[in-house]
Amino acid sequence: MLKHKKIVLFCVAVVLVLFTLTFFTAVHWTIFLLLFLVWLGLTAWGSFDIRLNYFTKAYSSKPNSTTKEIALTFDDGPHEMTEKVLDLLKKFNVKATFFCIGKQIENNPELFKRIISDGHLIGNHSYSHSENFGFFSSQKVVDEITKTNKLVEQLSGIKMNFFRPPFGVTNPMISKAVSETKHLVVGWNIRSLDTVYEDENTIFERVKNKIKPGGIILLHDTSQKSVNVLERLLLFLKSENYSIVAVDELLNLSAYEN
Numbered sequence: 001m002l003k004h005k006k007i008v009l010f011c012v013a014v015v016l017v018l019f020t021l022t023f024f025t026a027v028h029w030t031i032f033l034l035l036f037l038v039w040l041g042l043t044a045w046g047s048f049d050i051r052l053n054y055f056t057k058a059y060s061s062k063p064n065s066t067t068k069e070i071a072l073t074f075d076d077g078p079h080e081m082t083e084k085v086l087d088l089l090k091k092f093n094v095k096a097t098f099f100c101i102g103k104q105i106e107n108n109p110e111l112f113k114r115i116i117s118d119g120h121l122i123g124n125h126s127y128s129h130s131e132n133f134g135f136f137s138s139q140k141v142v143d144e145i146t147k148t149n150k151l152v153e154q155l156s157g158i159k160m161n162f163f164r165p166p167f168g169v170t171n172p173m174i175s176k177a178v179s180e181t182k183h184l185v186v187g188w189n190i191r192s193l194d195t196v197y198e199d200e201n202t203i204f205e206r207v208k209n210k211i212k213p214g215g216i217i218l219l220h221d222t223s224q225k226s227v228n229v230l231e232r233l234l235l236f237l238k239s240e241n242y243s244i245v246a247v248d249e250l251l252n253l254s255a256y257e258n
């Protein structure tokens with residue numbers, strides 16, 4: 001059973017117990033309010049931290065790994081910066097995973113094709129990457145996933161199995177949608193926050209301190225800053241004797257449908 005169902009059952013049980021108690025003694029209404037706030041807090045936390053597997057099973061790392069291998073993932077492209085990312089990856093002879101937005105693929109089809117011809121792995125990152133994605137109905141999420149999958153199949157013949165929700169948000173609608181489209185949800189356990197922090201050093205140090213075997217690093221191929229961090233990261237991982245692998249190899253899962 002997923003965590004959010006356990007929490008809901010637990011809260012319902014506590015409410016029933018409290019309700020029964022009201023027949024025998026006075027239960028202050030703030031107790032109910034407090035319980036509601038705890039549930040709300042856990043729900044919000046569960047929605048935004050994909051590592052928790054709160055609403056849906058997500059693959060966010062290779063657990064308990066002792067092998068020095070790690071996966072680099074890039075979200076939100078293809079973007080004009082993708083070219084520089086691809087050049088760097090080629091220079092270091094490294095294979096990465098790109099979670100692409102459907103709309104961006106339409107805008108940059110040649111870059112998209114280069115990601116594949118350079119030997120990298122691709123995954124679905126929705127069609128619109130809407131800021132309201134967390135409030136979409138399950139049907140709308142299914143439409144977003146299907147549209148991007150079809151687009152990619154037309155351009156490359158690839159049928160993608162991996163889906164990474166925008167902002168890493170999960171909820172019951174997204175959970176229902178991925179079970180319908182049969183996509184595997186891929187998260188991360190090393191978040192660079194390269195779209196939040198301005199300073200390159202801060203981003204690099206943040207990632208460096210979190211590196212461990214079996215990890216999945218989240219970066220974005222959308223800024224020069226991220227490209228600079230990537231170069232430092234590649235040098236660091238090399239000096240630490242890490243091998244960089246695509247997500248399917250790390251997790252031993254099929255990224256594409258045959």
Ligand SMILES: [Zn+2]
Binds near residue numbers: 076125129165166167
């Ligand atoms: Zn994104």
